[in-house]
Amino acid sequence: MAVSNSSAPHDHDRVVDVWGPRTPHGRDDRWPSRVDVHLDAGVGPADVQKWVRSACVLCSNGCGCDIAVVDGQMVGIRGRADDLVNKGRLGPKGLYGSTPWASSADRLTTPLIRRDGILVPTDWTTAMDRIVAESQRLLRTKGPLSHGFYTSGQLFAEEYYTLAVIGKAGLGTPHMDGNTRLCTATAAAAFKESFGTDGQPGCYSDIEHCDALFLWGHNMAETQTVLWSRVLDRTHGSEPPVLVCVDPRRTPVAVEALRTGGLHLPVRVGTNLALLNGLLRELFENDLVDHDWVDRHTVGVDDLRKLVDDYPVEKVAAICGLEPDAVRRAARIFGERSAVLSTVLQGFYQSHQATAASVAVNNLHLLRGMIGRPGAGVLQMNGQPTAQNNRECGADGDLPGFRNWDNPDHVRELAELWDVDPMVIPHWADPTHAMQIFGYVADGTINLLWVSATNPAVSMPESARIRSILEKDTCFLVVQDLFLTETAQLADVVLPAAGWGEKTGTFTNASRVVHLSEKAVEPPGQAKPDLDIFLSYAAAMDFRSRSGAPLIGWHTAEEAFDAWRAASAGRPVDYTGLTYDKLRDTSGVAWPVNDTHPDGAARLYSDAVFPSAVDVCETFGHDLLTGAAVTEQEYRALAPDGRAMIKGCVYVPAHEQPSEQFPLLFTTGRTVYQFHTRTKTRRSRPLDAAAPRAWVEMNAEDARDLGITEGDVVVVESPRGRIQVPARIGMITRGSVFAPFHYGSSDADVHEPGGRQGQANELTMTVWDPVSKQPAFKTAACRVRRADPVRPAIEATTAGQSGP
Amino acid sequence: MPHLTTYLGMALRAEHTLAASLGVVALGHAEQADVHHTCRLLAGMSEAHTQALAPIVHRYLSRDEDDIVEPDRLHAPGLTRARGGQIGLLRDLQDLHVLGTLVQTTWTVLMQGAQGLRDRELLAVATRSNSDTSRQLSWFNTRMKAAAAQALLVAG
Ligand code: SF4
Numbered sequence: 001m002a003v004s005n006s007s008a009p010h011d012h013d014r015v016v017d018v019w020g021p022r023t024p025h026g027r028d029d030r031w032p033s034r035v036d037v038h039l040d041a042g043v044g045p046a047d048v049q050k051w052v053r054s055a056c057v058l059c060s061n062g063c064g065c066d067i068a069v070v071d072g073q074m075v076g077i078r079g080r081a082d083d084l085v086n087k088g089r090l091g092p093k094g095l096y097g098s099t100p101w102a103s104s105a106d107r108l109t110t111p112l113i114r115r116d117g118i119l120v121p122t123d124w125t126t127a128m129d130r131i132v133a134e135s136q137r138l139l140r141t142k143g144p145l146s147h148g149f150y151t152s153g154q155l156f157a158e159e160y161y162t163l164a165v166i167g168k169a170g171l172g173t174p175h176m177d178g179n180t181r182l183c184t185a186t187a188a189a190a191f192k193e194s195f196g197t198d199g200q201p202g203c204y205s206d207i208e209h210c211d212a213l214f215l216w217g218h219n220m221a222e223t224q225t226v227l228w229s230r231v232l233d234r235t236h237g238s239e240p241p242v243l244v245c246v247d248p249r250r251t252p253v254a255v256e257a258l259r260t261g262g263l264h265l266p267v268r269v270g271t272n273l274a275l276l277n278g279l280l281r282e283l284f285e286n287d288l289v290d291h292d293w294v295d296r297h298t299v300g301v302d303d304l305r306k307l308v309d310d311y312p313v314e315k316v317a318a319i320c321g322l323e324p325d326a327v328r329r330a331a332r333i334f335g336e337r338s339a340v341l342s343t344v345l346q347g348f349y350q351s352h353q354a355t356a357a358s359v360a361v362n363n364l365h366l367l368r369g370m371i372g373r374p375g376a377g378v379l380q381m382n383g384q385p386t387a388q389n390n391r392e393c394g395a396d397g398d399l400p401g402f403r404n405w406d407n408p409d410h411v412r413e414l415a416e417l418w419d420v421d422p423m424v425i426p427h428w429a430d431p432t433h434a435m436q437i438f439g440y441v442a443d444g445t446i447n448l449l450w451v452s453a454t455n456p457a458v459s460m461p462e463s464a465r466i467r468s469i470l471e472k473d474t475c476f477l478v479v480q481d482l483f484l485t486e487t488a489q490l491a492d493v494v495l496p497a498a499g500w501g502e503k504t505g506t507f508t509n510a511s512r513v514v515h516l517s518e519k520a521v522e523p524p525g526q527a528k529p530d531l532d533i534f535l536s537y538a539a540a541m542d543f544r545s546r547s548g549a550p551l552i553g554w555h556t557a558e559e560a561f562d563a564w565r566a567a568s569a570g571r572p573v574d575y576t577g578l579t580y581d582k583l584r585d586t587s588g589v590a591w592p593v594n595d596t597h598p599d600g601a602a603r604l605y606s607d608a609v610f611p612s613a614v615d616v617c618e619t620f621g622h623d624l625l626t627g628a629a630v631t632e633q634e635y636r637a638l639a640p641d642g643r644a645m646i647k648g649c650v651y652v653p654a655h656e657q658p659s660e661q662f663p664l665l666f667t668t669g670r671t672v673y674q675f676h677t678r679t680k681t682r683r684s685r686p687l688d689a690a691a692p693r694a695w696v697e698m699n700a701e702d703a704r705d706l707g708i709t710e711g712d713v714v715v716v717e718s719p720r721g722r723i724q725v726p727a728r729i730g731m732i733t734r735g736s737v738f739a740p741f742h743y744g745s746s747d748a749d750v751h752e753p754g755g756r757q758g759q760a761n762e763l764t765m766t767v768w769d770p771v772s773k774q775p776a777f778k779t780a781a782c783r784v785r786r787a788d789p790v791r792p793a794i795e796a797t798t799a800g801q802s803g804p
Numbered sequence: 805m806p807h808l809t810t811y812l813g814m815a816l817r818a819e820h821t822l823a824a825s826l827g828v829v830a831l832g833h834a835e836q837a838d839v840h841h842t843c844r845l846l847a848g849m850s851e852a853h854t855q856a857l858a859p860i861v862h863r864y865l866s867r868d869e870d871d872i873v874e875p876d877r878l879h880a881p882g883l884t885r886a887r888g889g890q891i892g893l894l895r896d897l898q899d900l901h902v903l904g905t906l907v908q909t910t911w912t913v914l915m916q917g918a919q920g921l922r923d924r925e926l927l928a929v930a931t932r933s934n935s936d937t938s939r940q941l942s943w944f945n946t947r948m949k950a951a952a953a954q955a956l957l958v959a960g
Binding site (some may be wrong): 143146430440446623628652767768770 | 835836837842845846889939942943945949953954958960
């Protein structure tokens with residue numbers, strides 16, 4: 001076992017070497033362990049008084065770790081060598097960003113309440129009384145549809161489930177969603193459309209077994225560094241897989257693909273589905289289809305065959321700005337390798353036609369029967385660490401346990417479990433998605449909005465619009481968070497929450513692996529676990545079941561987990577066999593865990609039976625082009641009955657095309673050093689120093705045409721807003737401009753502290769995918785010019801892999 | 805075949821009316837981003853249908869030297885102005901649904917005629933348009949269901 005990153009003072013080498021040392025190995029070998037540790041300056045391993053079991057919450061990978069504690073403070077972190085997900089490794093965010101925020105001087109330590117326009121400290125009783133009074137007044141005068149809840153991808157399963165019961169059985173409002181809508185809704189939607197329910201088919205150890213790896217709009221090297229080091233250990237070992245990277249930017253993934261003889265397809269922003277339709281057609285044309293498997297295990301192939309006939313390679317190459325031969329070669333690789341693994345992320349999910357393009361990736365796998373066996377499968381990824389739990393537990397729009405709101409039996413099951421009238425549970429239409437929730441606040445018909453652990457003022461598209469919505473005096477805004485974020489500053493009541501390491505709960509990563517994260521230290525001041533906050537609201541509201549008992553009978557995280565287990569019983573997402581004790585015993589367990597799979601299941605669908613039967617499925621599906629719902633009757637006629645559904649969609653151009661006024665395409669994304677809106681990562685000195693401010697990336701020829709050179713401060717404008725940031729030249733296809741989305745008004749700006757000059761979402765559009773309702777952050781038109789007056793050039797972030 | 809040309813004219817006019825009305829709703833409810841963009845998409849479908857049908861209409865007209873005569877009780881006026889607010893959106897979607905239903909039944913009638921005439925070209929256009937119209941109607945339904953409770957119960 002190699003031990004890296006010893007904890008010498010100010011040892012921040014992993015900011016530069018973000019993936020750490022290699023442990024190369026051959027195909028089908030087990031991934032070796034490598035334990036990464038970081039302790040605060042001045043703390044030696046012998047000083048650590050206890051190590052507390054957890055998993056990292058700074059991306060969707062969910063790396064198993066232990067938290068180092070000295071004198072009631074979190075002082076460092078160590079990867080768990082035996083963990084299913086990371087075998088001891090941690091990335092720069094996990095190492096340097098996991099704990100410094102906790103002792104940050106600007107933590108919220110008391111509730112705040114708005115008086116005479118100003119937020120002032122108060123106590124819990126006053127704050128909660130104020131919320132409850134408002135909530136009850138609105139229930140009396142306007143009913144439950146006046147309430148909306150907007151959560152996160154960073155709470156624990158216990159918290160989501162508790163909130164789901166409050167919203168769906170206590171209040172009865174359909175207006176619940178998470179910022180998971182921004183990061184992972186398309187993964188869920190694509191699964192539901194193709195297989196019948198949500199649920200990741202593949203697992204990370206497929207990386208060890210695959211002989212081709214396709215990364216579709218997934219800059220894994222920066223979004224999930226530990227997963228990428230898992231890939232690098234294959235590409236540096238014997239019998240490496242061939243990598244195919246689909247990304248408009250020359251990301252580290254693209255560089256590695258090219259280095260190892262694979263393929264980079266620098267697809268034009270907004271044309272993913274055209275490419276996929278072309279690849280699907282190539283499989284048919286070259287007869288690279290497993291006809292027998294397709295006949296037995298799928299429906300819909302003939303319609304797809306007809307639809308993609310319209311996408312010959314030359315046409316597709318022209319639409320996507322690619323070489324026809326590159327498209328052909330990609331199709332050959334997909335069609336001829338024996339074990340193909342795909343990973344999909346925001347390049348697809350946050351573009352227009354997101355669900356259609358992601359479903360098309362599923363289609364490729366279905367045509368070849370490449371699913372459910374080692375090395376062959378799909379990983380539709382998540383952005384945030386606990387996004388999966390929001391989808392499972394139903395604090396987003398879905399019903400808990402992947403239940404179908406359109407299936408009366410599913411609704412009845414929940415009503416019996418909760419002992420409430422089924423009519424209370426909102427199930428009359430597709431649940432309200434985040435963008436619509438904000439639309440109802442804008443219209444003045446949602447009058448109480450409760451935001452937990454997220455910062456929509458920075459992270460949602462078209463920031464100026466979102467700010468004006470959050471400022472509306474027709475809406476009582478409750479914000480529950482660790483810090484006074486840009487969103488919290490607009491609240492009527494602010495509730496101080498305990499963070500990771502300060503509370504106990506479970507969460508599930510992108511590959512269905514569940515971890516228990518135990519409380520290591522006390523939260524500061526009066527800060528409370530989110531679970532306790534929800535429970536105290538429920539108690540104060542006095543929600544009751546039909547028999548008159550309190551609707552929510554649990555008080556601790558473990559009891560909440562047990563309640564969630566009961567709700568998952570018999571569903572594909574079955575947690576019934578999983579307990580806190582088991583999670584203390586094993587580092588990472590993949591659901592389902594039940595009598596059939598007592599130790600969890602690495603892969604779903606290894607028997608090629610899909611959860612698509614009418615009485616099992618989570619949705620009857622949608623028209624991928626328009627989002628129109630498929631009716632139960634239509635679904636019965638399709639009769640998938642355990643088979644996967646092959647569904648196609650025509651390509652249509654993005655909503656906003658470049659014009660004379662706005663000739664360039666604007667796209668957003670991440671940097672390896674920051675997470676979300678930097679609430680935690682900017683409070684880590686090494687991470688903040690590595691990427692302290694926003695920038696834009698431009699193509700070299702575009703920059704030359706505009707007279708812009710590296711480091712020049714430029715103004716980027718769209719029809720909705722502008723930012724002013726230094727330019728970095730290179731790394732992106734002609735005609736496109738990239739900006740990281742993490743930066744808000746609390747960040748170091750180029751020239752105006754407190755301004756919003758680096759906030760990428762000032763430029764993005766209010767528009768969303770018709771099926772998953774995920775906003776399209778990656779397709780807008782913009783123009784770029786040098787700042788006027790010309791500013792002295794400043795160095796854009798250049799540390800580590802974010803360098804030019 | 806005067807009645808066939810009448811129905812061809814009806815299809816043209818009804819699709820045209822639907823496309824124009826979708827355009828009105830797209831603009832009038834532009835603050836609802838999905839309504840705006842989807843209505844434009846659906847309007848494009850209807851326009852494509854009229855374009856596909858136009859040469860066929862021309863063929864029958866030149867053969868029969870008929871004029872298109874539209875029976876006055878079989879057309880629906882389109883939307884000329886969008887209504888305001890959530891309840892207005894609901895009403896507009898209902899109107900679109902009514903228009904879409906007229907379009908669809910017209911295509912259904914033409915499909916029968918095309919089969920009787922063994923006019924493969926017309927049959928193909930009518931069948932494809934008919935199925936697109938189903939998608940349009942499904943979307944109107946889906947969107948109405950999503951909007952209904954909020955509009956009826958909470959909107960001022
Ligand atoms: S890869 Fe993700 S989960 Fe793992 S240490 Fe890095 S940020 Fe944390």
